[in-house]
Amino acid sequence: MYLIGETTHGHHQIEMACNACHTSAFGGPEVIQSACIDCHGEELELAKDSHPKTKFSDPRNADRIDILDARYCVTCHKEHNEEIAGDMGLTLPEDYCFRCHEDIGEERETHKDLPFDSCASAGCHNYHDNLALYEDFLLKHADEPDFKHPAVTPARTKLATLAAVRNFAIMTSDQVHADVALDAIAGQEELVAQAHHDWSQSQHAHTGVNCLTCHAAEEGEAVEDDNNVTVLGLQTSNWVEKPSYEVCQKCHTDQVDGFLLGKHGMRLAHSLSPMKVSDAKIMMKTEAGHEELDCMSCHSAHRFDTVAAATDSCLTCHDSEHVNNYWGSPHGKLQQEVLAGVRATEEGVTCATCHMPRIEVSIGDSQIVMVNHNQNENLRPNEKMIRPVCMKCHSLEFSIDALADDELIESNFTGQPQQHIRSIDMALERDAKTNRTDKAY
Amino acid sequence: MMKRALTITSCFFGAVAISGCNPNASKGIEPKQYTDSLFAVMKADRTNYTKLIIKRLGPKGADAIKPNEHWDDMPNGAPLPAQMFRFGAEGVAEMTDDFTYSLQSLWPINKQNAPRTPVEKKGLQYVVDNPGQNFYGEEKLGDKTYFTAVYPDVAVAAPCMDCHNNHKDTPKSDFKMGDVMGGVVIRVPL
Numbered sequence: 001m002y003l004i005g006e007t008t009h010g011h012h013q014i015e016m017a018c019n020a021c022h023t024s025a026f027g028g029p030e031v032i033q034s035a036c037i038d039c040h041g042e043e044l045e046l047a048k049d050s051h052p053k054t055k056f057s058d059p060r061n062a063d064r065i066d067i068l069d070a071r072y073c074v075t076c077h078k079e080h081n082e083e084i085a086g087d088m089g090l091t092l093p094e095d096y097c098f099r100c101h102e103d104i105g106e107e108r109e110t111h112k113d114l115p116f117d118s119c120a121s122a123g124c125h126n127y128h129d130n131l132a133l134y135e136d137f138l139l140k141h142a143d144e145p146d147f148k149h150p151a152v153t154p155a156r157t158k159l160a161t162l163a164a165v166r167n168f169a170i171m172t173s174d175q176v177h178a179d180v181a182l183d184a185i186a187g188q189e190e191l192v193a194q195a196h197h198d199w200s201q202s203q204h205a206h207t208g209v210n211c212l213t214c215h216a217a218e219e220g221e222a223v224e225d226d227n228n229v230t231v232l233g234l235q236t237s238n239w240v241e242k243p244s245y246e247v248c249q250k251c252h253t254d255q256v257d258g259f260l261l262g263k264h265g266m267r268l269a270h271s272l273s274p275m276k277v278s279d280a281k282i283m284m285k286t287e288a289g290h291e292e293l294d295c296m297s298c299h300s301a302h303r304f305d306t307v308a309a310a311t312d313s314c315l316t317c318h319d320s321e322h323v324n325n326y327w328g329s330p331h332g333k334l335q336q337e338v339l340a341g342v343r344a345t346e347e348g349v350t351c352a353t354c355h356m357p358r359i360e361v362s363i364g365d366s367q368i369v370m371v372n373h374n375q376n377e378n379l380r381p382n383e384k385m386i387r388p389v390c391m392k393c394h395s396l397e398f399s400i401d402a403l404a405d406d407e408l409i410e411s412n413f414t415g416q417p418q419q420h421i422r423s424i425d426m427a428l429e430r431d432a433k434t435n436r437t438d439k440a441y
Numbered sequence: 442m443m444k445r446a447l448t449i450t451s452c453f454f455g456a457v458a459i460s461g462c463n464p465n466a467s468k469g470i471e472p473k474q475y476t477d478s479l480f481a482v483m484k485a486d487r488t489n490y491t492k493l494i495i496k497r498l499g500p501k502g503a504d505a506i507k508p509n510e511h512w513d514d515m516p517n518g519a520p521l522p523a524q525m526f527r528f529g530a531e532g533v534a535e536m537t538d539d540f541t542y543s544l545q546s547l548w549p550i551n552k553q554n555a556p557r558t559p560v561e562k563k564g565l566q567y568v569v570d571n572p573g574q575n576f577y578g579e580e581k582l583g584d585k586t587y588f589t590a591v592y593p594d595v596a597v598a599a600p601c602m603d604c605h606n607n608h609k610d611t612p613k614s615d616f617k618m619g620d621v622m623g624g625v626v627i628r629v630p631l
Binding site: 052057061062065103 | 510558
């Protein structure tokens with residue numbers, strides 16, 4: 001297939017699904033815009049997008065739109081122009097702030113003579129997501145210590161709570177039994193025995209998620225096993241050897257939805273073959289090149305080890321300096337202590353802690369903690385990680401400084417930030433000069 | 442359906458027909474009457490929000506909500522009346538482009554809300570210089586001509602002027618009750 005230009009890091013995986021973006025052969029920019037919003041709209045909404053389309057659709061901005069039509073994502077983020085994409089893997093003009101805020105130096109002494117391209121590149125502002133960067137937030141979190149005590153991530157929801165919220169039963173060890181005759185797979189007894197062992201140690205075994213729940217769409221014939229327990233016989237006609245992500249999705253809906261929006265699952269979301277590690281545009285380990293990504297790639301079938309999924313699975317494939325410095329970093333050392341059993345799980349910092357963090361979500365009247373499987377929400381620009389990730393353990397100032405320090409990021413945060421972003425200082429200086437009250441009502 | 446229900450289409454030169462583009466439709470609404478009517482609804486809604494929600498449930502009432510500029514980043518936060526007004530304008534912009542409106546001022550807290558077009562500048566100055574009067578004009582923006590109306594936005598409650606007078610970004614801190622603090626600009630394509 002001929003492409004008019006190489007696609008960017010964000011979209012190269014789905015470049016063969018033309019209709020993912022070009023949803024119609026007819027229509028103007030609204031067609032593409034609608035496709036952008038279909039995938040990215042929810043994240044923009046969560047980020048309380050500082051520059052929504054409605055800010056620019058008023059005719060009073062007609063002259064601005066002539067120069068920079070900010071109603072459409074593709075004005076700044078051009079696709080099929082990979083050669084001009086920047087560090088974040090997408091195209092971005094340098095002067096987009098200047099076009100509307102060129103006179104900022106007149107109203108803010110501190111902003112006088114700042115370079116026109118420094119607004120969003122210096123850790124101070126972000127075009128879309130300023131949740132951690134707006135002035136009152138800076139003031140609210142000024143003067144915090146670098147490290148919080150305790151520095152912990154949200155604890156996983158207890159199985160009993162989850163069972164009550166999701167309405168399923170928990171089985172005791174005595175009640176756990178496989179629902180297929182395990183000797184039914186002739187010639188694969190060893191494999192099946194290992195699978196059975198792994199499964200029996202998992203939460204699936206204790207929550208009634210049995211062999212056939214995942215491996216067969218239809219139940220098999222009931223038979224008795226060697227222990228005279230009634231189990232279901234294997235029916236090869238409906239046995240699925242490798243259940244797809246869609247099977248997981250039946251129960252783990254939110255997690256799989258996030259996975260499909262993220263870099264690992266976006267090909268599947270567009271009915272393409274699974275992402276292969278060797279297809280990645282970032283540094284990956286050669287020996288993992290053949291791996292294809294679905295739920296099992298990270299969670300490994302039957303065992304579903306979430307601890308391994310949070311670090312080992314990532315390190316098996318990814319190969320950047322940042323990744324390879326993980327175990328020797330302060331974050332990695334904390335996790336080693338967790339694995340050694342000398343530190344609480346919530347005090348460890350895994351790859352997932354930062355890039356697939358635990359988030360609290362409401363289900364009815366209950367709150368549960370789940371993992372956000374869409375890593376796009378905590379990747380680039382890294383300022384969007386400040387509130388959901390960094391500030392769980394660090395101060396705002398430390399977080400801003402650390403995320404602006406490329407060398408520190410490469411070392412996986414081994415050491416202190418070597419530069420200081422003055423945004424909190426500026427906010428404090430300005431606040432000290434004004435007599436303000438926010439108690440008008 | 443939503444958009445269609447709200448559509449009031451401009452069919453003739455300057456005349457606006459609620460009934461759509463039926464060439465036999467004889468009744469139409471003059472742009473001035475159209476924008477005056479829209480303003481009446483906006484003003485009534487904003488006043489009601491201030492009195493019935495903010496005043497009643499805010500710190501000087503039941504103290505159940507916290508009116509604040511950063512309302513969406515605090516528990517029980519509630520949008521300020523001016524923000525509520527802007528959210529209305531943004532919501533309308535998502536549904537129709539048959540009219541737009543905005544809240545502007547010669548002394549805006551956010552500089553992006555200062556008048557930009559010549560008609561906006563003239564209109565905002567006019568409603569300040571001529572208390573109690575509205576301003577109407579026409580302007581060409583991009584490739585379209587618009588009927589633009591500017592209505593005075595008057596300080597009717599103490600919190601309006603307290604907030605503006607004390608805000609660190611305000612260029613004017615001596616508003617008094619009854620002062621024209623800005624204007625509502627309503628624009629209709631002709």
